Amino acid sequence: MGTALFKSKYVQIGLVAVGTAVAGELKINPFDGDIFRIGLGSSAFLLFLLLMRKLPYVLTGVVTGAVVLLFRTGLDQVMAGGWTALDSLGRHCSAGVYYIVFACGMQFIRARVDRLYPLMLGAVTAVIDLLSNEAELLTRLLVTGTAAFKLNEWTFLMAIAMLRTYFVTGIYSSIAVSRMRIIQKEQNRRIEQMLTFSSGLYGEVFYLKKSIGTLEDVTLSSYELYRRLSEEGRQEHRQQVLRITQQIHEVKKDSQRILAGLVKLTDREAPGDMPLSALVHFTLKSNGKYAEMLGKTISFSYDIRTDYVTASYVSLLTLMNNLTANAVEAIGENGMIHLEVGEHGSYTVFIVADSGGGVAERDRDLLFEPGFTTKFDQEGVAATGIGLSHVRDIVSMFAGEVEVGASSVLGGAMFQVRIPTEKLRKPALPM
Numbered sequence: 001m002g003t004a005l006f007k008s009k010y011v012q013i014g015l016v017a018v019g020t021a022v023a024g025e026l027k028i029n030p031f032d033g034d035i036f037r038i039g040l041g042s043s044a045f046l047l048f049l050l051l052m053r054k055l056p057y058v059l060t061g062v063v064t065g066a067v068v069l070l071f072r073t074g075l076d077q078v079m080a081g082g083w084t085a086l087d088s089l090g091r092h093c094s095a096g097v098y099y100i101v102f103a104c105g106m107q108f109i110r111a112r113v114d115r116l117y118p119l120m121l122g123a124v125t126a127v128i129d130l131l132s133n134e135a136e137l138l139t140r141l142l143v144t145g146t147a148a149f150k151l152n153e154w155t156f157l158m159a160i161a162m163l164r165t166y167f168v169t170g171i172y173s174s175i176a177v178s179r180m181r182i183i184q185k186e187q188n189r190r191i192e193q194m195l196t197f198s199s200g201l202y203g204e205v206f207y208l209k210k211s212i213g214t215l216e217d218v219t220l221s222s223y224e225l226y227r228r229l230s231e232e233g234r235q236e237h238r239q240q241v242l243r244i245t246q247q248i249h250e251v252k253k254d255s256q257r258i259l260a261g262l263v264k265l266t267d268r269e270a271p272g273d274m275p276l277s278a279l280v281h282f283t284l285k286s287n288g289k290y291a292e293m294l295g296k297t298i299s300f301s302y303d304i305r306t307d308y309v310t311a312s313y314v315s316l317l318t319l320m321n322n323l324t325a326n327a328v329e330a331i332g333e334n335g336m337i338h339l340e341v342g343e344h345g346s347y348t349v350f351i352v353a354d355s356g357g358g359v360a361e362r363d364r365d366l367l368f369e370p371g372f373t374t375k376f377d378q379e380g381v382a383a384t385g386i387g388l389s390h391v392r393d394i395v396s397m398f399a400g401e402v403e404v405g406a407s408s409v410l411g412g413a414m415f416q417v418r419i420p421t422e423k424l425r426k427p428a429l430p431m
């Protein structure tokens with residue numbers, strides 16, 4: 001209820017008017033007597049208008065001018081300065097005119113505020129401030145008969161206008177930058193979530209496609225067996241094989257329906273393209289969190305020797321995440337992992353090295369086979385052995401190569417992936 005009330009534009013206009021009236025009492029009088037006030041009211045009003053651009057400016061100016069007039073008139077009566085209510089209204093009506101004219105001027109540039117640089121915005125609002133001051137002085141001249149200012153006083157008045165408008169636009173720019181940083185941080189967080197989701201889902205899609213291909217082969221083989229049994233007149237076995245063939249066909253159709261939905265979610269063109277450096281940084285960040293979750297203290301380092309934009313970032317991220325996560329799991333409580341990306345001839349080379357126990361020579365030929373693993377948990381349960389086979393399949397999809405060896409620097413295992421650069425690099429747009 002309270003939040004909905006605060007969101008009402010009329011309540012917000014009222015708060016602007018009251019805040020401006022109160023701020024206006026913090027003032028200085030640069031000229032003799034009480035001819036003209038320079039206070040925080042105009043600065044506060046400008047800041048309110050810049051921050052709350054959904055409000056109707058002209059209406060806000062009219063309400064603010066009326067509230068300021070009544071507020072100052074009321075203060076005169078409370079302070080018992082010898083002024084009658086009518087005298088006070090005549091004395092302060094020019095201040096109300098100031099805020100109305102100022103709001104009209106801001107209404108004129110309202111749609112252009114975001115396109116104005118801070119220096120230009122400060123200059124434009126200073127001109128609006130000066131014109132509003134002139135309207136205030138003209139009103140005071142007509143109502144009270146106060147004489148116009150001298151030239152040197154006008155120069156001082158313009159300097160004050162420049163000072164306070166640039167001060168306010170500086171505060172506004174700082175607030176705007178802070179807002180942009182918050183928005184950018186939130187966008188980066190969502191991008192990270194999206195990439196994590198897409199990377200994991202991409203692996204499932206990859207294997208689902210392979211499974212559908214396998215199902216098609218099994219369906220064909222089963223149907224061939226059915227035909228052969230039919231020719232041999234083995235009716236009992238023929239019907240059994242036919243039912244199996246039909247069931248396999250239904251499983252394939254269901255898998256295709258699931259795949260169609262997943263492909264929409266993993267559409268690599270939707271989020272756009274990414275540079276290799278962003279993939280490396282994301283891999284380091286996500287696997288740093290993974291190491292923390294496992295209670296391990298791992299120092300990550302990287303060396304980006306080439307950087308270009310690729311449209312295949314989801315599959316590359318899946319590849320790098322699998323290799324890096326495998327390195328995290330291979331390390332004990334403490335260790336180091338180094339990632340490197342560079343170009344060698346016509347190939348882009350990805351290297352993941354760790355300080356773990358390494359890979360025995362006898363295991364290297366079997367390392368990328370599905371189900372093979374050298375990792376066991378504390379209860380002696382083996383890992384799935386799927387990650388590295390997934391890496392091999394992705395590399396094969398790009399007509400690349402993957403090798404495993406020993407890291408001469410860190411002392412553990414080193415995985416090196418070589419993929420033709422032309423398969424990854426997005427062609428530059430023609431000039």
